[in-house]
Amino acid sequence: MIKTAFKWIVSIAAVVLIFLSYYFVSPYINAPKISEDFAYGNGRIEATEVNIATKIPGRLLEIYAKEGDIVEKGQMLAKLDSDELEAKLRVANAQIRQAEQNKNYALAIVEQKKSELALKHENYLRGVQLYDSKSISLLQYQQYETAYKSAQADLESAKAHADASNAAIEAAMAQADAVRVNIKDSTLYAPVKGRVLYRLAEPGEVVGSGSRVMVVLDLLDTYMTIFLPTSQAGLVEYGSEARIVLDAIPAIAIPAKVTFVSPQAQFTPKQIETKSEREKLMFRIKATVDINLLKEHLNKIKTGLPGMTYIRLNEAASWPKELSNLPKAHTENVN
Numbered sequence: 001m002i003k004t005a006f007k008w009i010v011s012i013a014a015v016v017l018i019f020l021s022y023y024f025v026s027p028y029i030n031a032p033k034i035s036e037d038f039a040y041g042n043g044r045i046e047a048t049e050v051n052i053a054t055k056i057p058g059r060l061l062e063i064y065a066k067e068g069d070i071v072e073k074g075q076m077l078a079k080l081d082s083d084e085l086e087a088k089l090r091v092a093n094a095q096i097r098q099a100e101q102n103k104n105y106a107l108a109i110v111e112q113k114k115s116e117l118a119l120k121h122e123n124y125l126r127g128v129q130l131y132d133s134k135s136i137s138l139l140q141y142q143q144y145e146t147a148y149k150s151a152q153a154d155l156e157s158a159k160a161h162a163d164a165s166n167a168a169i170e171a172a173m174a175q176a177d178a179v180r181v182n183i184k185d186s187t188l189y190a191p192v193k194g195r196v197l198y199r200l201a202e203p204g205e206v207v208g209s210g211s212r213v214m215v216v217l218d219l220l221d222t223y224m225t226i227f228l229p230t231s232q233a234g235l236v237e238y239g240s241e242a243r244i245v246l247d248a249i250p251a252i253a254i255p256a257k258v259t260f261v262s263p264q265a266q267f268t269p270k271q272i273e274t275k276s277e278r279e280k281l282m283f284r285i286k287a288t289v290d291i292n293l294l295k296e297h298l299n300k301i302k303t304g305l306p307g308m309t310y311i312r313l314n315e316a317a318s319w320p321k322e323l324s325n326l327p328k329a330h331t332e333n334v335n
Contacts, residue, residue: 037317039236040310041226041285045246047217047303050192052077055185057208060201067199070299071190071216078201078213080186085179092176099172103165110162113155117148124148192218195301219301223259223288226309233283235313236261242287243323246307253323255293258311260286287311293327 034040058080065077127144130136198215201207224244228236236258243253265281287309294301310323 034310034320034323035317037314038310038312038320039228039232040308041228042306042308043224043226045222045224045244045301045303045305045307047194047219047223047301048221049197050194050216050218051212052188052190052214052216053210053212054080054188054207055209056080056182057206057211058082058186059206060203060213062203063199063201063213065190065196065199065214067196069196070219071194071196073190073193075190076187077190077216078188080188080207082183082186085183085186089176089179089183092172092179095172096169096176099165099168103162103169106158106162106165110155110158113151113158117151117155120144120148120151188213190216192216192220193298194219197303217303219298220291220294221288222294222301222303223256223286224307224309225284225286227282228285228311229282230265232313233261233285236285236311240311240313241315242309242311243319244287244289244307244309245323246305248305248307251325252327253310253319253325255290255326256287256309257290258285259288260284285309285311297327 061079061081063078065071065075071077124144124147127136127141131138131141194216196214197217199213200215201211201213207213238258238261240258242256242258244256245253262284265283312319
C-alpha cells in the first residue's frame with residue numbers, strides 16, 4: 001500500500017516537473033532562429049494603470065462604469081454627494097451680495113464726506129480772509145482750520161472703508177470659486193480612453209480624500225517589459241524597432257518600439273529567467289505597441305498575456321520571416 005502511494009506521488013511530481021520545464025523552456029525552444037542582430041526576452045502584456053481617486057471626501061452617489069467597460073476620455077465615471085457643497089456655495093454667494101451692499105454704502109459715505117470736505121474747505125478759505133482782515137479772532141480761525149482738516153481725515157477714512165469692502169468682495173468671490181471647484185471635483189471623469197480594471201468602491205460608501213474609486217487601464221499605452229544582459233542592452237536605443245509575439249497568437253508579430261531603457265542594472269524577477277540567469281545583472285527594457293495599431297484593435301487588447309519581445313539591434317538587418325507577419329491593418333498602412 002505504501003509503495004503504491006509512493007509511486008503515485010513520484011508520478012505526479014514527474015508530471016509537474018515536465019509541465020514546469022515546458023512552461024519555462026518552451027518560449028526559448030519555439031523562438032525563431034534569429035541572428036545576433038536581434039535581442040529577445042519574454043514577458044507579459046501590460047498597460048499603464050490610472051487611479052481614479054477623489055480629491056475631496058464625501059458619499060458616493062453613483063458609479064457609471066463596471067469592470068471591463070471601455071470608457072472614453074472625459075466620460076463621467078462617478079459622482080459624490082454635493083448637497084453640502086451646494087449649500088456652502090449659496091452662503092458664499094450671499095456673502096458676495098452682502099459685501100457688494102457694504103461697498104455701495106461705503107461709496108455713498110465717501111460722496112457724503114467729499115461734500116462735507118468741500119463745504120469745510122470753503123469755510124476755511126473764508127476764515128483765512130476774515131482773519132487776514134482782522135474780522136475774526138485767532139480762535140475762530142483755528143476752528144475753521146480744524147474743521148477742514150477733520151473733514152479731510154473723514155474722507156480718507158471713508159475711502160479706506162470702501163477699499164476694505166472691495167477686499168471683502170474679492171475674498172467672498174474667492175471662497176465661492178473654491179466651493180465651485182470642489183463641486184466640480186465631486187464628479188470624476190476618465191482622464192484617458194481605456195478599460196476599467198478594478199472597481200474599488202460602490203454607491204453609498206463614504207470615501208476619504210485621495211481614496212481610489214476605480215482603476216482604468218490606459219490601453220493606448222500598452223507595452224511589454226523584458227530583461228536583457230549588458231552586452232545586448234548597451235546596443236538598444238530609444239525608438240529601436242521591436243516585434244511582440246504572444247503565445248496566444250504566435251503567427252502574428254505585433255509592431256512596437258523601445259520607449260524605455262533602464263539606466264541601472266538589476267536582478268530579473270523569478271518568473272522571467274532561470275536561477276543561473278537571475279544571478280546576472282540585467283537591464284529592464286520597455287517595448288510599447290504601435291499606437292495606431294492599438295487604436296484599431298482597442299477592444300481586443302488584453303493585459304497579462306505572455307509572449308516574447310524581439311528588438312532589432314542592427315537597423316540594416318532584415319526581420320526574420322517568422323517575425324514579418326504583421327497585423328493586416330498595420331501592413332496596409334505601411335504599404
